[in-house]
Amino acid sequence: xxxxxxxxxxxxxxxxxxxxxxxxxxxxxxxxxxxxxxxxxxxxxxxxxxxxxxxxxxxxxxxxxxxxxxxxxxxxxxxxxxxxxxxxxxxxxxxxxxxxxxxxxxxxxxxxxxxxxxxxxxxxxxxxxxxxxxxxxxxxxxxxxxxxxxxxxxxxxxxxxxxxxxxxxxxxxxxxxxxxxxxxxxxxxxxxxxxxxxxxxxxxxxxxxxxxxxxxxxxxxxxxxxxxx
Amino acid sequence: xxxxxxxxxxxxxxxxxxxxxxxxxxxxxxxxxxxxxxxxxxxxxxxxxxxxxxxxxxxxxxxxxxxxxxxxxxxxxxxxxxxxxxxxxxxxxxxxxxxxxxxxxxxxxxxxxxxxxxxxxxxxxxxxxxxxxxxxxxxxxxxxxxxxxxxxxxxxxxxxxxxxxxxxxxxxxxxxxxxxxxxxxxxxxxxxxxxxxxxxxxxxxxxxxxxxxxxxxxxxxxxxxxxxxxxxxxxxxxxxxxxxxxxxxxxxxxxxxxxxxxxxxxxxxxxxxxxxxxxxxxxxxxxxxxxxxxxxxxxxx
Numbered sequence: 001x002x003x004x005x006x007x008x009x010x011x012x013x014x015x016x017x018x019x020x021x022x023x024x025x026x027x028x029x030x031x032x033x034x035x036x037x038x039x040x041x042x043x044x045x046x047x048x049x050x051x052x053x054x055x056x057x058x059x060x061x062x063x064x065x066x067x068x069x070x071x072x073x074x075x076x077x078x079x080x081x082x083x084x085x086x087x088x089x090x091x092x093x094x095x096x097x098x099x100x101x102x103x104x105x106x107x108x109x110x111x112x113x114x115x116x117x118x119x120x121x122x123x124x125x126x127x128x129x130x131x132x133x134x135x136x137x138x139x140x141x142x143x144x145x146x147x148x149x150x151x152x153x154x155x156x157x158x159x160x161x162x163x164x165x166x167x168x169x170x171x172x173x174x175x176x177x178x179x180x181x182x183x184x185x186x187x188x189x190x191x192x193x194x195x196x197x198x199x200x201x202x203x204x205x206x207x208x209x210x211x212x213x214x215x216x217x218x219x220x221x222x223x224x225x226x227x228x229x
Numbered sequence: 230x231x232x233x234x235x236x237x238x239x240x241x242x243x244x245x246x247x248x249x250x251x252x253x254x255x256x257x258x259x260x261x262x263x264x265x266x267x268x269x270x271x272x273x274x275x276x277x278x279x280x281x282x283x284x285x286x287x288x289x290x291x292x293x294x295x296x297x298x299x300x301x302x303x304x305x306x307x308x309x310x311x312x313x314x315x316x317x318x319x320x321x322x323x324x325x326x327x328x329x330x331x332x333x334x335x336x337x338x339x340x341x342x343x344x345x346x347x348x349x350x351x352x353x354x355x356x357x358x359x360x361x362x363x364x365x366x367x368x369x370x371x372x373x374x375x376x377x378x379x380x381x382x383x384x385x386x387x388x389x390x391x392x393x394x395x396x397x398x399x400x401x402x403x404x405x406x407x408x409x410x411x412x413x414x415x416x417x418x419x420x421x422x423x424x425x426x427x428x429x430x431x432x433x434x435x436x437x438x439x440x441x442x443x444x445x446x447x448x449x450x451x452x453x454x455x456x457x458x459x460x461x462x463x464x465x466x467x468x469x470x471x472x473x474x475x476x477x478x479x480x481x482x483x484x485x486x487x488x489x490x491x492x493x494x495x496x497x498x499x500x501x502x503x504x505x506x507x508x509x510x511x512x513x514x515x516x517x518x519x520x521x522x523x524x525x526x527x528x529x530x
Binding site: 048049050069070071074075080082086088089090091095098099100101102103107143144147 | 403406407409410413414416417418419420421422423424425426475
């Protein structure tokens with residue numbers, strides 16, 4: 001589905017992502033785990049086109065994405081939920097969802113969105129900026145899902161969200177994945193969340209993948225060692 | 230002060246309000262929404278005014294029978310000419326400077342000087358007058374002491390129509406949604422699937438087009454010269470900043486307040502004192518409310 005090969009990303013002279021390669025299969029979920037500053041966000045932003053890539057290849061279903069603008073990547077089937085949600089604070093909840101529907105013929109919020117996130121329907125006339133963190137996260141996910149992505153990229157979805165809601169989000173994502181059939185690439189620091197959604201865990205350190213675990217046989221002690229300073 | 234005087238003062242205030250609104254609408258989009266400090270905004274108004282001037286010449290020469298409607302044609306043409314110019318300007322210059330506001334200011338200031346010189350060189354160094362169409366000459370005599378100039382009534386109507394059209398466009402159409410999304414968070418709008426480049430060009434062009442409409446309608450009130458734009462630009466910025474950037478209703482309310490103040494202050498003191506007092510008031514308000522009078526309060530993500 002999504003294949004990344006020998007990706008290198010720089011901030012000026014500093015080499016942030018070093019020769020990263022991985023393959024995300026259709027319907028699969030990969031969680032990229034690592035401490036702050038290890039390159040999780042940089043990697044995901046470069047995949048959606050928000051950061052320029054120095055070298056390497058990103059391809060979605062065999063179509064090369066290098067050089068494509070962010071909105072073109074969305075049209076090709078990438079969905080993105082950034083770190084910190086980045087909902088549009090002055091747009092209403094409903095308008096926020098509608099911004100994701102550029103490539104959809106019917107420009108009304110689909111029913112399944114409100115069925116999945118009933119709180120968004122309740123608050124659809126409110127400004128996005130007045131929602132709580134957890135509600136904004138749901139809104140950001142809804143905005144990315146209405147474009148019917150083939151790959152959904154989530155950057156630290158649990159950051160700043162209370163534990164009970166983290167569990168809800170994990171459950172919702174698993175259900176939506178089964179229903180809508182997208183692949184999921186998520187960066188995470190909360191191991192319990194990652195274990196709940198991911199088929200594979202990749203540990204990133206200093207811009208390189210240093211360790212991989214498969215669902216079922218996860219060595220939690222080892223991952224904790226990577227995640228703690 | 231008797232009732233007639235009161236009515237006339239209120240009308241003058243209303244007239245200034247609508248003139249300021251027309252001037253500020255374009256800048257509310259370019260500066261307020263996009264954050265682009267376009268110092269050539271006044272010259273775009275002048276461009277709209279010149280477009281109307283040439284339309285009047287064209288009608289006088291080739292379609293004298295239809296001279297009565299030239300002014301309406303002139304307004305529409307002024308919009309499209311400045312819109313097209315704005316589009317080219319955004320694609321050719323502004324888009325490279327979005328992250329460099331200071332450079333934008335310098336570049337557009339340079340552009341304003343170039344435009345002024347072009348007007349001087351190729352149109353006329355002196356001010357040009359536009360013949361007002363006959364149905365806008367004269368005044369509406371409401372009572373014996375109250376007469377309202379038709380040209381000002383027309384501008385009031387035009388401002389109302391334009392403001393409503395802009396509001397409906399921004400808040401009720403898909404294009405408006407795109408514009409508001411892109412102006413709030415450009416990278417994120419792109420990541421949500423919106424073609425930000427096209428939206429940027431369109432938004433900027435729309436703001437320029439509105440400047441064209443304003444300039445066009447002002448040909449009824451004053452003659453047009455190469456430096457006409459300079460006279461408008463300061464007031465325009467004051468209205469937008471006072472109302473609070475990012476707030477269209479704030480811009481209109483601010484135009485209303487400044488218009489009324491100007492009208493009433495000018496009645497009781499000299500013209501320059503009135504202007505100085507207004508500026509002082511604006512400074513005091515901005516000191517206590519740096520985001521302007523009508524900044525929207527939300528939790529910023």
